[in-house]
Amino acid sequence: MTVSSAPGKVYLLGEHAVVYGEPAVLCAIDRRATVTATARDDDRIRVQARDLTIDGFSVEYGDGVVDESANIDVPHPLIEAAVGYVDGAIEQVREVVDTTGFTITIESDIPLGAGLGSSAAVVVAAIDAATREMGVELTPEEIAQRAYRVEYDVQDGQASRADTFCSAMGKAVRVEGDDCRPIEEPPELPFVVGFDGSAGDTGTLVAGVRNLKEEYEFAADTVRTIGDIVRTGERAITTEDQRELGRLMNFNHGLLSALGVSSRSLDAMVWAARDAGAFGAKLTGAGGGGCIVALDPTPDTATALQYTPGCEETFRAELDHDGVRVESE
Numbered sequence: 001m002t003v004s005s006a007p008g009k010v011y012l013l014g015e016h017a018v019v020y021g022e023p024a025v026l027c028a029i030d031r032r033a034t035v036t037a038t039a040r041d042d043d044r045i046r047v048q049a050r051d052l053t054i055d056g057f058s059v060e061y062g063d064g065v066v067d068e069s070a071n072i073d074v075p076h077p078l079i080e081a082a083v084g085y086v087d088g089a090i091e092q093v094r095e096v097v098d099t100t101g102f103t104i105t106i107e108s109d110i111p112l113g114a115g116l117g118s119s120a121a122v123v124v125a126a127i128d129a130a131t132r133e134m135g136v137e138l139t140p141e142e143i144a145q146r147a148y149r150v151e152y153d154v155q156d157g158q159a160s161r162a163d164t165f166c167s168a169m170g171k172a173v174r175v176e177g178d179d180c181r182p183i184e185e186p187p188e189l190p191f192v193v194g195f196d197g198s199a200g201d202t203g204t205l206v207a208g209v210r211n212l213k214e215e216y217e218f219a220a221d222t223v224r225t226i227g228d229i230v231r232t233g234e235r236a237i238t239t240e241d242q243r244e245l246g247r248l249m250n251f252n253h254g255l256l257s258a259l260g261v262s263s264r265s266l267d268a269m270v271w272a273a274r275d276a277g278a279f280g281a282k283l284t285g286a287g288g289g290g291c292i293v294a295l296d297p298t299p300d301t302a303t304a305l306q307y308t309p310g311c312e313e314t315f316r317a318e319l320d321h322d323g324v325r326v327e328s329e
């Protein structure tokens with residue numbers, strides 16, 4: 001039995017634009033997906049993902065199809081879409097090791113589809129746990145590369161390397177096209193997360209931005225401007241200027257909103273954070289619903305979010321210096 005875990009992340013700046021080669025800066029946070037891989041005597045692959053629920057059903061399946069014993073009463077295409085990332089991870093493992101069967105159990109404290117990189121963390125941890133269980137040790141960079149292939153396929157050929165690289169490496173990272181690098185001395189930023197309890201589908205949201213960009217030159221300009229914000233933000237990271245970073249996050253949120261990936265509840269949480277005195281606030285990840293991230297060293301933003309209609313949960317997130325790691329072998 002091998003247990004591996006990998007962190008989720010928040011985007012300081014640059015989501016969506018990073019898909020088109022602009023830079024992005026993101027930070028691993030102290031919320032993790034944990035995957036247990038256990039070799040089996042038969043050649044079956046069994047996945048238990050208790051957090052993955054569809055209309056209240058927990059999904060359990062074997063050999064890529066819904067397991068009879070799970071007794072799930074929802075159409076198979078829905079399940080197939082939901083298990084796409086896990087299936088992709090298993091495919092990657094099969095490219096590396098000659099597997100017989102194994103059982104994969106996924107537990108995660110990263111909300112699904114909420115912009116905190118649950119997909120990347122699950123895929124990274126699953127590839128690590130299953131390959132180790134079969135006696136192969138991949139480097140974090142190799143795991144990031146394979147996990148990226150999975151995100152690329154599930155998101156219909158439109159994905160950046162950002163989420164998977166950040167989850168595999170931990171700390172803060174800068175990604176621009178194929179150029180992925182850790183930020184050596186990342187500042188400890190006072191992240192406050194607000195979660196509206198809902199989810200957005202990354203593939204669909206990415207496709208929406210792509211269509212807008214193809215239709216309007218000013219949407220393409222908006223994407224390039226997000227790149228300019230990130231380049232400016234890098235100086236603020238080096239000088240640890242949190243006020244300046246906050247202003248740039250606000251600007252970034254405005255442009256993401258213009259690209260159609262914010263929502264009423266995300267905007268409400270962003271404004272509640274700003275009104276409470278946060279240095280800045282923006283949605284994180286694909287958007288459409290899910291989480292915002294604000295910078296506030298005081299308790300005021302968290303308190304304001306607790307009273308914001310539409311906000312279901314708020315918590316402080318700490319930078320996680322560890323990327324993918326083995327918990328037990």
Ligand SMILES: Nc1ncnc2c1ncn2[C@@H]1O[C@H](COP(=O)(O)OP(=O)(O)OP(=O)(O)O)[C@@H](O)[C@H]1O
Pocket residue numbers: 033049050051052081082083084085086106107108111112113114115116117118119120122163200201202203284285286287
């Ligand atoms: N605990 C889990 N168990 C099984 N599958 C999971 C789990 N968490 C996430 N996933 C997979 O990841 C999908 C959500 O990924 P998606 O990219 O849409 O959102 P996200 O990664 O949470 O947010 P973002 O990409 O915006 O950071 C789920 O539908 C499921 O396929």
Ligand SMILES: C[C@@](O)(CCO)CC(=O)[O-]
Pocket residue numbers: 014015016017018019115117151155158159160161162163202206284285286
């Ligand atoms: C929206 C996006 O930029 C981030 C999702 O967390 C998609 C990607 O980078 O693949």
Ligand SMILES: [Mg+2]
Pocket residue numbers: 117118119120163202
């Ligand atoms: Mg994702």
